[in-house]
Amino acid sequence: MRAIVHSTTRAAWGFCVLTLAIVLPALAQAQPADDAHPVTALTINSSGALLVLQDSDLFTIAGGTSTKIALPATDQGAQPTFLARGVDGSVYLAGPGLGVWRYDSASESWQSLSNTLPNLGVTAMAAHATQPETLYAYLGKDGMFRSRDGGAEWVKVDSGPREPVQAFLHSDMPGSMDSGWLFAATTRGVSRSMDCFCFWGDAGDLRGTVSAIGYDPAAPENVYAVIEGQLHHSADGGETWTSLKTPQSVTALAFSPSQGLVVGTANGNLLARGAADEWTPVHE
Incomplete structure (x- = not known):
């Protein structure tokens, strides 16, 4: 039995x-394939390591190791949506309800830079390409503000383009009457202005809501923009644009000194563009 x-x-x-x-x-x-959280923003730190903002979490990726960085304590409802890197390696974080913050790597803490902003409704920010103390913040209907002392004092300098700005950058591309150019990702396409704020005009005929924008610091004429997950490239400072094939929908982009153009995707992945235009995973 x-x-x-x-x-x-x-x-x-x-x-x-x-x-x-x-x-x-x-x-x-x-x-479902979209279980992973989309990459919200990308930049690099002073060591060249990638910084990845994803689902309100911030990570640094270096040597195949991912390390979480605690975000600043803020009121409920604040949305961290933008990362920027200053020419001196400083890292900045911004977003609606969050204002602007700078990360102190020595103390591993965040410092608020929003005391003289009219409110915390920052919907886009950028750091100057060559001046470490100059920052820009866009507050929707309140317009565009600039700080020339590292965020201690902000002054309104412009109303911005006619269409709402989703993101923007400062570039030291030649040809400006002042110290560089501002490229704005708007709901109509890419808008461009010298940083003397003389005039905002269309950067080429790329049309649609641009959700992310970036450029190659080593070759500033190379500008990249994302519309509905599709990556576009301009090799002439925004005069003409071509579409680039990517294996996944793109949500963020940055330039790494060692890996070149790196994009974050809607699937939560990081991909680097090789010399032969192939895309390879950035291993975490």
């Missing part, structure tokens, strides 16, 4: 294992 029971139990166990072997892969394949 014991032999019969043992044989029956073993057969039942074998059936369960076989069933799990069949069912579990099917369940895994049935999981």
Whole structure:
């Protein structure tokens, strides 16, 4: 009798294992592809390591190791949505309800730079390409503000483009009457102005809501913009644009000294563009 029971139990166990072997892969394949959280913003720190903002979490990625950085304590409802890197390596964080913050790597803490802003509704920010103390913040209907002392005092300098700004950058591309150019990602396309704020005009005929924008600091004429997940490139400072194929929908971009153009995707992945225009995963 014991032999019969043992044989029956073993057969039942074998059936369960076989069933799990069949069912579990099917369940895994049935999981939605968008379970991962999209990459919100990207930049690099003073050491050249990637900084990744994802689902209100901030990580630094270096040497294949991912390390979480605690975000500043803020009121509920604040949305960290922008990262920027100053020419001196300083890292800045901003977003609606958050204002502007600078990270102190020595003390591993955040310093608020929003005391003289009219409110905390920062919807975009950028750091000057060559002046470490000059920062820009866009506050929607309140316009564009500039600080020339590292965020201690902010002064309104412009109303910004006619369309709402989703993101923007400062570039030291040649040809400006002052110290560089501002490229704004708007709901109509890419807008461009010298940083003397003389005039905002269309940067080419790229149309659509631009959700992210970036440029190559080593070759400032190379500007990149994202519309509905599609990456576009201009090799002439925004005069003309071409579409670049990417394996996944793009949500953020940055330039790494070692990896070149790196994009964050809607699937939560990081991809680097190689010399032959192929995309390879950035291993965390």
